[in-house]
Amino acid sequence: MYRFLLTPRWLGYLALTLVAAAVMVFLGNWQLDRYRGRTAINERIDAGATMAPAPLRDALPAPTGGPGTAGPAPADRLTWTRVTTTGRYDSANVVLVRGRTVDNKVGFEVLTPLVLADGSAVLVDRGWIPPVPGGNATTQPPVPAAPTGEVTVTGRLVASESGGGAVDRRDGKLETRRISIPRLAKQLPYAVSGGYVLLDQQTPAADPAFQAVPIGHTNNWQNFGYVVQWWLFAGMSLVGYGWVARREARRLAGLDGPRGPVDRAAEPAAT
Template sequence: MYRFLLTPRWLAAAALTVAASVVMVFLGNWQLHRYQERSAINARIDAADSAEPVPLTSALVKPTEPGKVGPMPGKSKAWTKVTMTGRYDAAHEIQARGRTVDGNVGFEIVTPLVLTDGTAVLVDRGWVPPQTADATAPPVAAPPPTGQVTVVGQLHLTESRPSGISQRDGRIDTRRISLPHLADKIPYPLYGAYVLVTDPAAGFTAIPIDHEDSWQNGGYAIQWWLFAVMALFVYGWQARKEAHGDHPAKPRVDRVQAADDRLAAVPTARKPD
């Protein structure tokens, strides 16, 4: 009954169905991997809220060359809560423009904290709005405290896609906090991640740490797997339909009636008188 499956047409359809199903299974597995990866990030974010801070030097590798960024940590170090002691260098403060918090566009103020050993880490002291409704207007931000301070914050990995750097309003002005791009503007060996202050000073808004949308990837994984099953089901359903002759009935021609109609249409020959 199913010998027709060995015909070239059905063999090609089978190969195409299997190939499509395999691709969709791989896409589902990739989305599952993204779900697991994002879920791990969310777990680290939640764990960092209640964790005790660890020394910066235990989380990051110490940089050695002035004007250069040190080794960058892996993703597993992101959001680690750290503590460090040093003095702020307001002369090399950075303003990162076009930064959005709670739907409002403003600036993040990032100041180098010079540690006792001469190395430095960039500290994001928080978000401030522009002076006017114009989002490009320079911000007014309180200067960092003087003298030796202890800072507690969470590690943030360097941002990709670096933007241009200029001097504006007495600060280094940029759009992205890209450490390799900023390192030559800072005259100290620079750690390979920057720090978000967890409890910013008055006038600053803490930078929120958004959770990853892992459930979206989980939904996509299930969706791709269902598509793979559906492709195989449709092939089997079509094969069964073909094997059992479940085709729409063709109009039946009544051959006898058709013959009679043709005869009636032929003129009857007259007999000679």
């Protein structure tokens, strides 16, 4: 009854179905890996809210290159953990990161290099400031001065952002759209650590004009939904092949042929 499945045409259908199902299973597994990775990030974010800060160099290796170079990136398992370090702010090389949204307002994040005792620096995201009233997205806002002298900072360790974009110097400040540490390091007169610190606490205290940059959780459940979707599609493709094959078998066996007219007159009358 199912001998037709061994014909070249149906063997081709089977091969296409199996390949399609395998691709869908692969995509589901890929989304599962992304779900696990994003879940791990959310767990580190939550754990960092209560953990004691570790010394910066315990989580982020010191850069070993010369001026204008970036050090190694932090290990994934250490991103979003709390760190602390002490140094002096370099107010001559403030970085404005434009196009950053907080509370549905587009403004600027302000990064300032903190020069450490070994002569290298780590970028510190001191917080978010709103745009100039009446200005546009590129109008530089007034930036509160960084404390002079020795400063101790505590915050979350964040990896360099992917992507690039130009880094320009305008009115004495560097400007960019992405916190790409390798690109920013080229504009600085010292070696820069491969991750930056999102400020949480500072001694002396940070200027109240800064608004804390919120740490958002990743949408890991979206990836889990994609896992279910792709695996369902894989199963449906196999079920669909079986359904079409069964229908073809019934057709060849004459089981799905047209039915003759029903003689209602021959039926017994209802009492």
